Amino acid sequence: MKKKIIKRAYWRKLDDQAKVFTLASNKKYSSIYRLSVLLKENIDKELLQKATELAISKYRAYKVKLKSGLFWYYFEENELLPVVSEEVDYPFKKINDKANNEYLFKVTYFHKKINLEVFHALTDGNGAILFLNEIVYRYLEMKYPNEIPEHKKEFRRMSEDTEDAYKKSYVKKRVKTKKIKKAYMLQGEELDKGEYGITHNIINLKELKEYARSIECSLSEYLVALIAYSIYETNYRIYNGKRPINISVPINLKKYIKTETISNFFSYMQVSIALKEKKVYTFDDVLILVKKEFEKKLILDKILSTITKDAGSTNNIFVRIVPLVLKKLAFRIGSMQVKRKFTTSFSNVGIVSVEDEYKPHVDGYFVILSPDWAEKIKCGIVSYENDIVVTFSTILKDNLVENKFKELLKERNISVRIEGNDLVDVSN
Amino acid sequence: MYPTNIKMKKKDKRKVAKAVRGAIKAGIKENIKLFLNTKKFGRIILAKLHI
Known part of the structure; x- marks a missing residue:
């Protein structure tokens, strides 16, 4: 007798951080980021479409669309396939539209580059890198079928776990932290709506690491100090800033707490650089302040307290029983207040590793974060092989901060190469 | 060899x-969820009303 196959549409709850992203997102603040990979040959659209389809059949956790319930949004299985298209516009356009079959990610290509734009509710940078690499692996396997051994194609390790890792990480006793003050907001003429200036600083990783070691600080501390000082010199001093320069530094919790989840699992640390009005600061002064902040705040207990306070707020019974419409309104107002507490974001995805057989075809990676009305410049960082790429995305017309950052590196004899889109001047 | 007739404290x-009681309640709740999950309409209800 033939067994009747019951086709079950799959749905799942959002993780706690995703709940915050879906509730707080609006036209002005979209929480989208872009990961790009640069290959050595021009992209074949048909192969990329097939590769994306194969990758999504493996990463079923991402084969979803966002639906609204009475109290929360939720993910529902998407029975359609994602649509690959050529990049024709600036990044961070609406992601889950009909043309993309309502997926929460978008795959585009341009010449040798494959872009994966992701709505943060779906996953963090870590999960997105795994998915992007799966697309790249599938693409290269079809493009060069004789170069990749069969066993590499079949037994690639992956996780399908979508557990809400936040739930097991909340702490009962929160470490008391200082209330975050409103931050200095970057000033200057803005680009037209929907336009973003993108600058990639491609830096020699070894030289940068050695330099940071020579002045006894970590790579992150050094880069944060460079960004803070660039802001101070080119914007803060000119516009007579009074509030502290606050930099949000996301932290990958998967490094600290064991989990196999491919959903969101990160927190953030706020590096606050309080500057006295009449004093003129040098780079070394700023570096000392940044190092102190890292020492004080990069402590697991404090980070867990932050997630208990932020993402954990969605577990409060009084929050849970409020209908979605009202919740959205409240979270949007709340997020506006939170956003005022940060000058910029510095997100380091870390080192991307690619399997040896695929390496000859991969040239590099980029991470771009979407800037908004509060954080007018954002900074995404990723390392691959010998390079670390620091990408600034901005809605400001001038590129003074980016240029200062580059100058500071050059003054220290660190090799840096600049690339960018049509809205930035990369000539000098 | 062993004590008998041990009375449990109140x-x-x-x-x-x-x-x-807690286990029974959780069991009933879980079973209702499982049952609803087998029906398309049930799944929609669960998704739309989850709190």
Whole structure:
């Protein structure tokens, strides 16, 4: 007798951080980021479409669309396939539209580059890198079928776990932290709506690491100090800033707490650089302040307290029983207040590793974060092989901060190469 | 060799009864969820109304 196959549409709850992203997102603040990979040959659209389809059949956790319930949004299985298209516009356009079959990610290509734009509710940078690499692996396997051994194609390790890792990480006793003050907001003429200036600083990783070691600080501390000082010199001093320069530094919790989840699992640390009005600061002064902040705040207990306070707020019974419409309104107002507490974001995805057989075809990676009305410049960082790429995305017309950052590196004899889109001047 | 006729303290009895009641409630809740998950309409209800 033939067994009747019951086709079950799959749905799942959002993780706690995703709940915050879906509730707080609006036209002005979209929480989208872009990961790009640069290959050595021009992209074949048909192969990329097939590769994306194969990758999504493996990463079923991402084969979803966002639906609204009475109290929360939720993910529902998407029975359609994602649509690959050529990049024709600036990044961070609406992601889950009909043309993309309502997926929460978008795959585009341009010449040798494959872009994966992701709505943060779906996953963090870590999960997105795994998915992007799966697309790249599938693409290269079809493009060069004789170069990749069969066993590499079949037994690639992956996780399908979508557990809400936040739930097991909340702490009962929160470490008391200082209330975050409103931050200095970057000033200057803005680009037209929907336009973003993108600058990639491609830096020699070894030289940068050695330099940071020579002045006894970590790579992150050094880069944060460079960004803070660039802001101070080119914007803060000119516009007579009074509030502290606050930099949000996301932290990958998967490094600290064991989990196999491919959903969101990160927190953030706020590096606050309080500057006295009449004093003129040098780079070394700023570096000392940044190092102190890292020492004080990069402590697991404090980070867990932050997630208990932020993402954990969605577990409060009084929050849970409020209908979605009202919740959205409240979270949007709340997020506006939170956003005022940060000058910029510095997100380091870390080192991307690619399997040896695929390496000859991969040239590099980029991470771009979407800037908004509060954080007018954002900074995404990723390392691959010998390079670390620091990408600034901005809605400001001038590129003074980016240029200062580059100058500071050059003054220290660190090799840096600049690339960018049509809205930035990369000539000098 | 072993003590017999051990009487449970009233306080402990209450604790056990509470745990049993909790387990039964959770079991019923879980079974309703499982049942609803087998039906398309049930799944929609679960998704739309999850709190």
